[in-house]
Amino acid sequence: MTSHQNTQTMKPATAAKKLGVYLEATPAEFQEGVVSRSELTALQADPPEWLQELRRNGPHPRPVVAAKLGISISGLARGGVTDALTTKEIEALKTDSPEWLQKERATQAEVRKEAARIKDKKTEKDQKTEQ
Template sequence: MSQEKNSQTMKPLTAASKLGIYLPATPEEFRNSSFTRAQLDALRNDPPEWLTELRRTGPFPRDVTARKLGVSNSGLQRADVADALTTAEIDTLLADPPEWLTRERANFVAVREEADRVKAKDADRRAASNRPAKNRGV
């Protein structure tokens, strides 16, 4: 006799994170439930109206807000942006960027460029170390 396999469940915060939504903005029923992978997939594949609306207008969690603004999560923290922002608030910031947003966007680009430079340098170093050594006067 085989026992039925128990599905692992995830907490609402984990499910919200995987869906890219801000947990406090979800319906109470969502916040008080646990989810299986199948239930999460069902929400992804056939989202209810509240989920569609939340994804469209927000408020968004910090990582989504940062991505939409083109800054890092740390940049939002440095700017004291503590609350989740809505699409309208993000659009307002992008339309007339405050000094902190301009600075953080430039910083984000510089950090990305440096990371790309280091990655390319490491790749070149690895490629060079994998080349066969030439005969050295032997």
């Protein structure tokens, strides 16, 4: 008896998230279909022009916008940014550097510093335990 391996598929929203692109900006055929794991792998390995263009110029989804600005997604919301932004809009925000963005970047820097401190403390504790 042979086993049949079903092709795993995902919704377009899941595939867009994995590709780091804004679903509403993708082509209609991408939005309306399902994406198999092999298709996703092919898109990641050899992105078509539309995918390269979206990654380069946007509009970008909020997680990508937050990463490009060096802040959290919550920080975006606190700053009033609720929509996808293009690369030009992100660069303009960086250039203008509004007060809320400076504050969120400082907050994010503190969060990273604290995470590093905790990690170092845990490593130190683990080393003492091994001795």
